Amino acid sequence: MPSSVTPSAPARTVPAPLHTRLFPAPGIRDVRMLDRNNPVLRLTPMESAVGSLAISGTIHAVWEDRKYTTGGMPAGPLDRGTLEGTVVDTPGNRPLVGYEDDLALIPLRHAGLLRRALFFPQPKQTMTVGIYNGQSVTIPPKAGERTFYVLSVLRIGEVLELRAEIMPYGMELKAIWEAFGFTITSFPGRNR
DSSP states (O other), X not given: OOOSOOOOOOOOOOOOOGGGGSOOOOOTTTOSBOSSSSOEEEOOTTTTTSSEEEEESEXXXXXXXXXXXXXXXXXXXXXXXXXXXXXXXXXXXXXXXXXETTEEEEEXXXXXXXXXXXXXXXXXXXXXXXXXXXXXXXXXXXXXXTEEEEEEEXXXXXXXXXXXXXXXXXXXHHHHHHHTTOOOOOOTTTOO
């Protein structure tokens, strides 16, 4: 007699979120300074999505969105002649990466649009990165005798990873961002 039980479809396995499959990295609560000893930290999904990532002590930022649209600007009030590339606006009508006076900001509500960003320090100044819950980390002005740090922010799945990258003195900003593979995007009528 045939069985009245029908075979069930094989169970689908849902892969774990990407951020849980990455190499272990400290969080912002685990380190106070990004440097040679602690060059990387990873924010939690919540820390990567709430409020703004605020970076002080920078002179210039360059960014790239998910579609590889790239732009850059110096700190301070935006002057039409200072923007290079294209501003990436978010649904909230804010730039994906921008400045409020000389404080660099990434509005994290829209950080899913971000692929990566690079921040350049003011000469001989410490950079500080803060998040909504008051946690912060600093990046020292010197990496070594003839080197300094730039801050790299990478989007990996649902989380942001912050890295202190070592660069030699004397390189121009454009040469540095080209070394990281940034190519400024221009669209007629969209540059600001």
